[in-house]
Amino acid sequence: MTAMIEAAGVRKRYGKTTALDGLDLVAQAGQVVAVLGPNGSGKTTFVRAVATLLRLDDGTLKVAGYDVRRQPGRVRGVIGLAGQFAAVEPAMTGRENLELVARLFGLDRRTAKASADTVLGQLGLVEAADRLARTYSGGMRRKLDLGASLVGSPQLLLLDEPTTGLDPRARIELWDAIRKLVAAGTDVLLTTQYLDEADHLADQLVIIDHGRTVAAGSPAELKQRIGANVIEVHVRRSDQLAQVEQALGRLGQDEVQVDLPTRRVSVRVTSSGQALMNAMGSIQATGVEIEDIALRQPNLDEVFLALTGQPAAEDQSPTPAAHAA
Amino acid sequence: MTAIAATPDRRPPALLTSWLLVTRRALLRFVRTPQLIVLYTIQMSLFFLIYRYLFGGAIRGVGIPFVDYLVPGFITTGVLFTGIGTSVEMAQDLDQGFIDRLRSLPIPRSSVLAGRAIADTAILTWSLGVTTAIAFAVGFQLHGTALEGLAAFGLVVAFGFVFEWLFVTLGMFAGNGQAAQGMGMIVFPFAFISSAYVPVSTMPGWLQVFAKHQPLTPMVDAVRSLTLGSDAHRLLGHPTSYFLIRAALWSAGILAVCVPLAIAKYRRG
Numbered sequence: 001m002t003a004m005i006e007a008a009g010v011r012k013r014y015g016k017t018t019a020l021d022g023l024d025l026v027a028q029a030g031q032v033v034a035v036l037g038p039n040g041s042g043k044t045t046f047v048r049a050v051a052t053l054l055r056l057d058d059g060t061l062k063v064a065g066y067d068v069r070r071q072p073g074r075v076r077g078v079i080g081l082a083g084q085f086a087a088v089e090p091a092m093t094g095r096e097n098l099e100l101v102a103r104l105f106g107l108d109r110r111t112a113k114a115s116a117d118t119v120l121g122q123l124g125l126v127e128a129a130d131r132l133a134r135t136y137s138g139g140m141r142r143k144l145d146l147g148a149s150l151v152g153s154p155q156l157l158l159l160d161e162p163t164t165g166l167d168p169r170a171r172i173e174l175w176d177a178i179r180k181l182v183a184a185g186t187d188v189l190l191t192t193q194y195l196d197e198a199d200h201l202a203d204q205l206v207i208i209d210h211g212r213t214v215a216a217g218s219p220a221e222l223k224q225r226i227g228a229n230v231i232e233v234h235v236r237r238s239d240q241l242a243q244v245e246q247a248l249g250r251l252g253q254d255e256v257q258v259d260l261p262t263r264r265v266s267v268r269v270t271s272s273g274q275a276l277m278n279a280m281g282s283i284q285a286t287g288v289e290i291e292d293i294a295l296r297q298p299n300l301d302e303v304f305l306a307l308t309g310q311p312a313a314e315d316q317s318p319t320p321a322a323h324a325a
Numbered sequence: 326m327t328a329i330a331a332t333p334d335r336r337p338p339a340l341l342t343s344w345l346l347v348t349r350r351a352l353l354r355f356v357r358t359p360q361l362i363v364l365y366t367i368q369m370s371l372f373f374l375i376y377r378y379l380f381g382g383a384i385r386g387v388g389i390p391f392v393d394y395l396v397p398g399f400i401t402t403g404v405l406f407t408g409i410g411t412s413v414e415m416a417q418d419l420d421q422g423f424i425d426r427l428r429s430l431p432i433p434r435s436s437v438l439a440g441r442a443i444a445d446t447a448i449l450t451w452s453l454g455v456t457t458a459i460a461f462a463v464g465f466q467l468h469g470t471a472l473e474g475l476a477a478f479g480l481v482v483a484f485g486f487v488f489e490w491l492f493v494t495l496g497m498f499a500g501n502g503q504a505a506q507g508m509g510m511i512v513f514p515f516a517f518i519s520s521a522y523v524p525v526s527t528m529p530g531w532l533q534v535f536a537k538h539q540p541l542t543p544m545v546d547a548v549r550s551l552t553l554g555s556d557a558h559r560l561l562g563h564p565t566s567y568f569l570i571r572a573a574l575w576s577a578g579i580l581a582v583c584v585p586l587a588i589a590k591y592r593r594g
Binding site for chain 2: 048052073076077079081084085087096100101132148152158
C-alpha cells in the first residue's frame with residue numbers, strides 16, 4: 001500500500017529562519033492525520049510543501065506516490081487545499097465559488113454543477129448557496145472554503161488550521177463537516193494548535209516543534225507513551241492553591257501545574273492508585289476543603305509538555321518564523 | 326476506507342478554459358462591486374476634465390487646439406494610472422490566499438496571471454471608452470478618418486494589455502495591497518515626463534533626454550498620429566510608422582521582461 005504522504009528529512013529555510021528542519025512524517029491512506037504544534041513550529045510550511053506551493057531545500061516528499069518536486073502537476077490533481085484564510089471570492093455566490101474551483105480542477109460544466117450541489121448539501125450551505133459570499137458569516141466562509149477544497153473530489157484534503165478564529169459553535173459545526181467527509185472516504189491532513197481538535201478528529205497525531213517531528217502515533221499511544229496518569233484537584237478558594245500545590249509536590253514525578261482561573265492543581269504520577277491515596281492523605285492533613293479530586297489520563301496539553309518541555313500553543317511574541325509557520 | 330479513493334475521470338482544464346474561468350471571476354468581482362464600477366467609470370474622466378478646463382486654457386502653441394493635443398496623450402497615459410488597480414488586486418489575491426488556492430489546482434501556470442491581465446484590460450477599455458466619449462462631448466475632434474480613430478483606440482487598448490503585465494508583475498512582488506499602491510507611484514515620471522500633456526521640445530534639455538527615451542512617448546505619439554490625419558507628419562515630425570515601430574519594440578520589451586518574471590514568481594510562490 002502506498003502511503004498518502006511520505007516525508008523524509010524535509011528542510012525549508014526562509015533566510016535565517018529554518019521552518020522545516022529535517023521533518024519526517026508518514027501518513028497512511030485511510031487516515032486523518034493531525035499535525036500538532038505551537039505557532040512557528042512549521043505546520044503551515046509543511047502543508048504548503050505538500051500542496052506544491054513552495055520549493056523544498058532538501059529531503060523527499062511524496063504525495064500518493066508522486067514526488068512533489070518532480071511531479072507537482074500530478075500532486076495537484078490529488079489534493080484539495082483549505083488554508084488559514086477563507087480563500088473564496090466574496091463577489092461570487094457560494095455556488096459560483098464551488099463551480100469555479102471544480103472546473104479549474106478539470107471537471108466539465110455539468111459534473112462541476114453536480115459536485116457543487118453535493119458539497120453545498122454536505123456542508124449545510126444549500127440555503128445560502130445563491131447569496132454572494134461577502135454576505136456570509138465567518139463560519140460560513142470557512143465552510144465554503146472547505147467546500148472549495150473538496151469540490152474536485154480530491155483523494156487528500158489539506159486543512160491548515162481549519163477552525164482558527166471561529167466561535168465554538170462554528171467550530172463544532174466544522175468538525176462535524178470534516179468527520180462526515182472522512183466517513184465518506186477522504187483522507188485528511190490537518191494542522192492545529194488545538195489539542196482537543198486533534199483528539200476529536202485524528203487517527204494519527206504528529207507532534208512537531210521547531211520544524212522537526214517530536215513524536216507520532218495515535219492519541220491513545222501518545223498518552224500511553226507518557227506512561228502516567230494525572231491527579232487533578234479542584235479547590236474551593238484560590239488562596240488554597242498554594243497549600244495543595246505543596247501537598248502534591250511530594251508525590252509527583254515532575255512539577256505540579258497550577259491553573260489559577262479554574263482553581264485546579266494537577267500533577268503527573270506513576271503508581272496511580274497508591275499516589276491517589278497518598279494525595280488524599282496529604283491534602284486532608286492540610287485541612288483544605290476541595291471541590292473535587294480525580295485521577296485521569298493526561299490530556300494532549302500535558303502530553304505536549306512532557307514531550308517538548310514546553311506547553312503547546314504558547315502565545316509567543318511574533319518571530320520571523322511566525323508568518324511562515 | 327479504501328487505500329486510494331476512486332476519483333472521477335478528469336484531466337487538467339485546457340489552457341483557454343482556465344484563462345476564461347479566471348478572467349470571468351475578475352470581471353464578476355468588478356461588475357458586482359459598485360465602488361469599483363464608480364471608480365473605473367468616473368475617475369479617469371474626472372481627471373480628464375480637470376486637464377481640459379483647468380490647465381487647457383493656459384497651454385498654447387501646440388499647433389492644434391489643446392483638446393485635440395491632449396486627448397490622445399491623456400487616454401494613453403490613463404492606461405498607467407488605471408493599471409495601478411491591477412497591482413493592488415493582484416497583491417491582495419496573493420496576500421489573502423486566493424492565489425495559493427489557485428496554485429494548488431492542476432491548472433496551467435499562466436492562467437491566473439493571464440486571466441487577470443485580460444479581465445483588467447476589459448475593465449480598462451470601459452474606462453477609456455467613457456473618457457473618449459466625454460472627450461468628444463467637450464470638443465475633441467479627429468483630424469483623420471473614423472477608421473484611423475478606431476485604430477488609435479485599439480492601439481491604446483493594446484498598450485493597456487502590455488502594461489497590465491507590468492502591473493501584474495509589480496503586484497506579484499508587492500506583498501500586499503498597500504505596498505502595491507505605493508509601487509504604483511512608479512508610473513508618475515513615465516506619464517508626466519512624456520509627450521502626453523505638453524510637447525517634449527518645451528522641456529529643459531535634461532528632461533527631454535528621459536522623455537524621448539521612455540516607452541510612453543512613442544506610444545502617445547503613435548496614437549496621436551492616428552488622430553491627426555494628414556497633419557500628423559508635419560506636426561509630429563515623423564510618419565505614424567516611425568512611432569508605431571518604436572512603440573511596438575517597447576511593448577515587446579516590456580512583455581519579454583514581465584511575463585517570464587511574473588510566471589517565475591507565481592511558480593516560486
